[in-house]
Amino acid sequence: MNKINEFENKIVLGDAIEILDKIDPGTIDIVLTDPPYFLDKMDDNWDHKVVSNTKNHYAIKSLPAGMKFDPEQGRRFYKWYFNVSKKINRVLKPGGFFFSFSSPRLYHRMASAIDDADFLIRDCFIWLYTQNQVKAMSLNHFIDKLSISKEDKAKLKQKLSGWKTPQIKSCFEPIVMAQKKYDGTFLHNVITHGVGLVNTNVRIGKNMFPSNVMAIEHFEELIDKYFLIDKPSKKEKGESNNHKTVKPLKICEYLLMLSGFSEDTIVLDPFIGSGTTAIAAKKLGFKYIGIDINKEYVEMAQKRLRAIKLNSLPFFGNQSSDLPLLGTLRMQP
Numbered sequence: 001m002n003k004i005n006e007f008e009n010k011i012v013l014g015d016a017i018e019i020l021d022k023i024d025p026g027t028i029d030i031v032l033t034d035p036p037y038f039l040d041k042m043d044d045n046w047d048h049k050v051v052s053n054t055k056n057h058y059a060i061k062s063l064p065a066g067m068k069f070d071p072e073q074g075r076r077f078y079k080w081y082f083n084v085s086k087k088i089n090r091v092l093k094p095g096g097f098f099f100s101f102s103s104p105r106l107y108h109r110m111a112s113a114i115d116d117a118d119f120l121i122r123d124c125f126i127w128l129y130t131q132n133q134v135k136a137m138s139l140n141h142f143i144d145k146l147s148i149s150k151e152d153k154a155k156l157k158q159k160l161s162g163w164k165t166p167q168i169k170s171c172f173e174p175i176v177m178a179q180k181k182y183d184g185t186f187l188h189n190v191i192t193h194g195v196g197l198v199n200t201n202v203r204i205g206k207n208m209f210p211s212n213v214m215a216i217e218h219f220e221e222l223i224d225k226y227f228l229i230d231k232p233s234k235k236e237k238g239e240s241n242n243h244k245t246v247k248p249l250k251i252c253e254y255l256l257m258l259s260g261f262s263e264d265t266i267v268l269d270p271f272i273g274s275g276t277t278a279i280a281a282k283k284l285g286f287k288y289i290g291i292d293i294n295k296e297y298v299e300m301a302q303k304r305l306r307a308i309k310l311n312s313l314p315f316f317g318n319q320s321s322d323l324p325l326l327g328t329l330r331m332q333p
């Protein structure tokens, strides 16, 4: 039996490092994933109970929330993700795409890990938003603990008024766009392997060419009009979904529509969480494989998948009807 059939349209419980080795080489069109970033408890030992019961997430326990910073975090992440990326490279078809959500502080580690695993880095998508917590802290609390006079404390506080720890407000999330090396020319690759180009018929905003910027909320008229992407609502996340890092379905659909060439497209997410990638794939008529190490998330993903109305249109599905739709461009080898 072809090993891939074992997993097709399934959410598999297990460690991605092990399950990836069980997927046949060169059988996946697109990997779209949001891996653990090695922040706090969210590493490759991500435990659902620990993560959901910890109110404040810190990288270094002895420091207050605003000052957490662990330089080793990026290095540990690189090492682990380089290994993951090599396994992803093996299962992708030539020219297959690898989209990976990241964070501004760890982007360089992620992009290098993917690059070093023999991918071509094609671009970087930016998801913009305005509402995020400010993490920079005033130093008043520490000044109070200094053994100096009250007057000197007051003077120092005044001098440092407005000066905070070096953390600017994070207002974007980068997404690595990488591609497995393609076979011969782009044309040869797409005819032979059915993947490797982007569908520029997918329009955003008012008929705009697909772009690498996506945004939620109001910025200013121009950006708002073209890149509006809401954070996932409670309804979108599904009943009792307490996953901490649910991604917007719209972003997943956009990336899959850009890169999925035909209805035979197989989308893999090795860190599927509550199932967003699989939901987007299913809504677009693609096949999916999801993996997660936590049983609670696997069950949540399965529950969300069952709740999809099969005829519900994808968010970006209202493209001009005289343009070729997904699947109709398929070529025979």
Ligand SMILES: C[S@@+](CC[C@H](N)C(=O)[O-])C[C@H]1O[C@@H](n2cnc3c(N)ncnc32)[C@H](O)[C@@H]1O
Binding pocket: 014, 015, 016, 017, 033, 034, 035, 036, 037, 043, 044, 045, 046, 243, 245, 246, 247, 270, 271, 272, 273, 274, 275, 276, 277, 291, 292, 293, 294, 297
């Ligand atoms: C950032 S979350 C993904 C969230 C997802 N995008 C969503 O919308 O719900 C990362 C997921 O990776 C899972 N995970 C962590 N280590 C793993 C491993 N070694 N193998 C498979 N899954 C793992 C965690 O349980 C977590 O659900």
